[in-house]
Amino acid sequence: MSEESKDVTVKPCGAITGSKACLFSEGKKPKFSFVMTVLNGIPFVEYSLRSVYDFAHEIIVVEGAFEKCMFAVNPAGSSVDSTLEFIESFPDPHKKIKLIQGRWPEKVDMRNKALEYVTGDYVWLINCNEVYKTEDLEKVKSLIRSDPSIAQVNFIGDNFWKRLDYILASPKFSETRWHWRRVFKFAEGALFTNQRHPTMLLPGCELTTDQMRLISGNETRNMGIIPHNYCYTQDKQVWQKVELYRRYGWDRALGIDLNEWYHKCFLRWNYQNRVEIESKYPVWIGDKNSRTQLYKGSHQSLIMEYARKHNSAGKLYPSIPVMQNLIDTINELKNTFPNEHIEAIETGTLRTFHSTGQSTDCISQALGDRGRLTSVDISADSIRISKNFCYDALNIEWVQSDSVTYLRELKHNKFHFAFLDSVNDKDVIFDEFRLLIPMMLENSILMIDDAGIMEDGCCIDNTVEAQKAHRVWRFLKFCGAEFKTLKTPNVNGTQLKLVLYKENLKKIMNNLGKYSGKGSCTELFNQHPFGLCYEF
Numbered sequence: 001m002s003e004e005s006k007d008v009t010v011k012p013c014g015a016i017t018g019s020k021a022c023l024f025s026e027g028k029k030p031k032f033s034f035v036m037t038v039l040n041g042i043p044f045v046e047y048s049l050r051s052v053y054d055f056a057h058e059i060i061v062v063e064g065a066f067e068k069c070m071f072a073v074n075p076a077g078s079s080v081d082s083t084l085e086f087i088e089s090f091p092d093p094h095k096k097i098k099l100i101q102g103r104w105p106e107k108v109d110m111r112n113k114a115l116e117y118v119t120g121d122y123v124w125l126i127n128c129n130e131v132y133k134t135e136d137l138e139k140v141k142s143l144i145r146s147d148p149s150i151a152q153v154n155f156i157g158d159n160f161w162k163r164l165d166y167i168l169a170s171p172k173f174s175e176t177r178w179h180w181r182r183v184f185k186f187a188e189g190a191l192f193t194n195q196r197h198p199t200m201l202l203p204g205c206e207l208t209t210d211q212m213r214l215i216s217g218n219e220t221r222n223m224g225i226i227p228h229n230y231c232y233t234q235d236k237q238v239w240q241k242v243e244l245y246r247r248y249g250w251d252r253a254l255g256i257d258l259n260e261w262y263h264k265c266f267l268r269w270n271y272q273n274r275v276e277i278e279s280k281y282p283v284w285i286g287d288k289n290s291r292t293q294l295y296k297g298s299h300q301s302l303i304m305e306y307a308r309k310h311n312s313a314g315k316l317y318p319s320i321p322v323m324q325n326l327i328d329t330i331n332e333l334k335n336t337f338p339n340e341h342i343e344a345i346e347t348g349t350l351r352t353f354h355s356t357g358q359s360t361d362c363i364s365q366a367l368g369d370r371g372r373l374t375s376v377d378i379s380a381d382s383i384r385i386s387k388n389f390c391y392d393a394l395n396i397e398w399v400q401s402d403s404v405t406y407l408r409e410l411k412h413n414k415f416h417f418a419f420l421d422s423v424n425d426k427d428v429i430f431d432e433f434r435l436l437i438p439m440m441l442e443n444s445i446l447m448i449d450d451a452g453i454m455e456d457g458c459c460i461d462n463t464v465e466a467q468k469a470h471r472v473w474r475f476l477k478f479c480g481a482e483f484k485t486l487k488t489p490n491v492n493g494t495q496l497k498l499v500l501y502k503e504n505l506k507k508i509m510n511n512l513g514k515y516s517g518k519g520s521c522t523e524l525f526n527q528h529p530f531g532l533c534y535e536f
Contacts, residue, residue: 028148031057031119032056032124032141033058033059033060033123034058034059034125035060035111035125036060036126036127037128039065039240040079040081041237044234045128046086047302048130049087050302051302052126052137057096058097058118059096061100062110062113062114063078063079063099064078065077066104066109067104068106068248071243072240077101080388081236084101115186115191122186123184124183125182130229131228133300136227139225140153140183140220140225150185150215151184151185152199152209153215154214155182156173156221157227158226158227159284160228160230160233161233161292162232162269164233165294166271166292166293166294168284172287172290174217177197181199184198189203232266242262261281263368264280265283266283267365323362326366327366330417331366332445333416333445337416337443342370343372343413344367344371344374344419345376346373347376347407348420349382349386359419367395373396375399376406377399377403378400379400403428404435407436416441418444418445419446419448419449420433420446420449424467424468426467429448429468429471443500447497447498450466450467450468452494453470453496455485455486455487460473479511481504481507484499
C-alpha cells in the first residue's frame with residue numbers, strides 16, 4: 001500500500017490459522033473472503049452482513065475513515081452512529097468476522113489492510129449498504145467453480161432511491177466503467193491497485209485481474225445476479241457521500257453544485273413530484289440524463305424484515321413518514337413567515353438511533369437554512385445520541401436542562417414553533433405549555449406529540465399509553481380555543497396541533513393570566529380532579 005495506516009487495531013473474532021490462500025484450482029469449492037469498509041453504516045450494515053454471513057468463508061470489516069472522510073467521525077476516529085457497537089455485538093457463532101479499526105490515507109489502503117488477513121480463495125468487496133440474495137451468491141460460486149480461470153467478476157446492481165420501490169436508471173450503468181467490481185481471485189501478496197474502480201494485482205503478474213478472465217456486469221446481470229444497494233435511501237449517508245465528493249473536487253469536475261443537488265433534488269424528491277424534480281436535476285450525478293424508475297422486482301427477505309421492523313412497509317409503496325405532520329407544519333410556517341428566520345424549540349430530543357420518530361432531525365431538515373432549533377433534554381446521553389445522529393446539522397442548539405426550569409429562565413425569547421415531547425407526563429407537559437405560550441408569536445404553532453386524544457378531538461383515548469396532552473386538551477376545551485388532533489402516520493397515536501392566530505392566542509393568554517401568582521397549573525390540576533376548567 002502507498003503508506004502505512006495509522007493507529008490500527010485488529011479484533012479478530014476467530015484466529016487466523018494455516019497459510020494464506022493460494023490460487024484457486026479446479027475441483028475445489030471456492031472460499032470467499034468478504035471485505036467491507038464502513039463508516040456510519042446504520043441501518044443497512046446489519047442486513048448486509050446477515051445476507052452473506054452463512055455463505056462467507058470469513059468477513060473482514062474495516063471500520064474507520066480515510067483522510068478526506070475525517071469530517072464524519074467521532075473524536076476516536078470511528079463512526080458517529082452505532083455502527084461500531086453493532087459490529088462488535090453482531091452474532092458470530094462461527095467466528096467468521098474480523099474487525100479492523102484505524103485511520104488511512106485513502107480507501108484503497110483500508111482494503112489493502114484487509115488483504116493482510118484474507119485466508120480465502122477469492123476476495124469479495126461488499127458495500128455496507130449492499131444486500132445479496134442467497135441464490136445470487138450461489139450462482140457466483142457455481143460460475144467460478146466451473147471455470148477456475150475467472151479472475152474477476154463484476155455486477156450491475158440496482159441502486160434504490162429514497163424509497164424501496166424506486167431505483168436509479170441510466171444507460172451508463174451498462175458501461176464497463178460503472179460496473180460494480182466486486183469479486184477477485186486472491187493470492188498472498190496481492191494488492192488493490194486503485195480506489196475508484198478497484199482492480200487487483202496478483203504477485204508475479206503484470207496484468208491486473210480485469211485484464212485476465214473477466215465476467216462483466218452485463219453477463220452477470222443477464223444471469224439474474226443483481227445485488228441491491230440502499231445507500232440512496234438514507235439522508236445521512238447521501239450527505240456524507242456528497243461532502244466527500246466535494247472534498248475530492250468532483251463537483252467542479254462534473255459541473256454540478258452538490259449542495260444545491262442535495263437540498264433541492266435529493267431531499268425534496270418524492271414520488272409525486274419526481275417528474276418536476278428530475279426535469280431540473282440528475283438523480284445520479286454521473287449522468288445528467290439519469291432518472292428514477294419504479295422497481296418491479298423483489299427484495300431479499302431481510303429487507304422486508306427491515307421494512308416491518310422500522311414501521312416502513314409503506315416505503316415499498318406510497319406512504320407518509322411518521323413525522324410527516326411535523327414536516328408539513330414547518331413548511332406551513334415558512335409560508336406564513338416568508339421573510340422571517342423561524343425560531344423553533346422542542347422539549348425532549350432524539351433518544352435512539354433506531355427511532356422511527358426522529359423529530360429533532362425532521363425539524364432540522366425541514367427548517368434548513370430558514371430557521372434554528374433549540375432542543376432541550378435533561379439527559380446527557382440523549383443529547384449525545386442526538387448530536388451523533390444529527391452530526392451534519394448546522395441549525396440545532398442542544399441544551400441540557402430540565403425543560404420547565406429552562407423555560408422559566410427564558411426572558412425575551414420568541415418562537416414560531418414549539419414541539420412538546422419531553423416525558424409522558426401530562427403535568428410536566430402542561431407546565432411547559434403555560435410557560436411557552438407567552439413566548440409564542442402570533443400565528444405561531446405549538447404541537448404536542450403522543451397526545452393521547454382521540455382523532456376527532458372530542459375525548460381522551462384510553463387505549464394508548466401516551467397521555468401527554470390530556471391537561472392541555474382540557475384547558476383548551478374550556479377556553480374555547482381551536483385546535484386539531486392529527487393522526488400520527490403509521491403509528492397508533494395522535495399529535496395535538498394548536499395554531500396561535502390572534503383570537504386563539506388571546507383566549508389562552510386571558511385564561512392563563514387568571515393564575516398569575518397562584519403557583520403552577522400542575523398544582524391547580526391536582527386540586528381539581530376535572531382540571532382547570534372548573535377553576536374558571
